[in-house]
Amino acid sequence: MEYTSKVRLAQFDPSENLDRGASRVKEITWYLIKVCFFLSALPYPNRFKTIILRKFGAKIGIGLVIKPRVNIHFPWKLEIGDHVWIGEEVSLLNFEKLSIGNNVCISQRVLLCGGNHDYRSISMPYRNGPIVLKDGCWIGACCFVAAGVTVGVDTVVTAGSIVTVNLKDNGIYKGNPLNLVKDRWIDV
Numbered sequence: 249m250e251y252t253s254k255v256r257l258a259q260f261d262p263s264e265n266l267d268r269g270a271s272r273v274k275e276i277t278w279y280l281i282k283v284c285f286f287l288s289a290l291p292y293p294n295r296f297k298t299i300i301l302r303k304f305g306a307k308i309g310i311g312l313v314i315k316p317r318v319n320i321h322f323p324w325k326l327e328i329g330d331h332v333w334i335g336e337e338v339s340l341l342n343f344e345k346l347s348i349g350n351n352v353c354i355s356q357r358v359l360l361c362g363g364n365h366d367y368r369s370i371s372m373p374y375r376n377g378p379i380v381l382k383d384g385c386w387i388g389a390c391c392f393v394a395a396g397v398t399v400g401v402d403t404v405v406t407a408g409s410i411v412t413v414n415l416k417d418n419g420i421y422k423g424n425p426l427n428l429v430k431d432r433w434i435d436v
Contacts, residue, residue: 259371266343266374269324270305278304278323289316301326309350329383343376344395349383355407356389364395382417402432 305324329350377396400417
């Protein structure tokens with residue numbers, strides 16, 4: 249006997265479980281600005297991009313370095329500390345609050361994915377969650393960090409890793425499935 253799918257995507261309601269956090273006009277305006285100044289390969293000055301993000305409601309400290317082709321979905325749900333580096337082609341899918349601490353490095357092509365769906369329901373409603381990157385952590389190139397995850401203070405996630413659970417402070421993690429390799433700073 250052949251199995252028949254129970255999924256009914258026609259029943260999906262995009263307004264259910266998603267607070268966009270801004271008016272439709274603000275969101276459309278952001279997308280136009282984003283295409284011109286953030287998704288562009290042109291290296292616009294960091295200070296200029298910081299000013300734009302703040303105008304759209306982001307809370308940003310000093311010394312932000314944000315490379316070209318960075319995709320930020322909702323700047324009004326974004327908090328960035330001091331001296332943060334965001335590499336090329338990073339995607340910040342922040343349907344919920346994204347909090348990035350001080351001295352954090354997010355390497356190239358990282359996906360911080362605060363958006364998800366509840367696969368246990370036939371209509372697959374949103375099941376989004378916040379992401380927290382604590383002070384001093386480093387997310388290596390081409391990593392995926394899932395909704396609801398907190399990465400601990402001074403923790404390193406090596407290139408290509410998949411993070412779906414909270415990570416303790418001062419750890420070095422790698423792989424898929426993710427494994428703790430060792431402590432970052434031995435003298436702690």
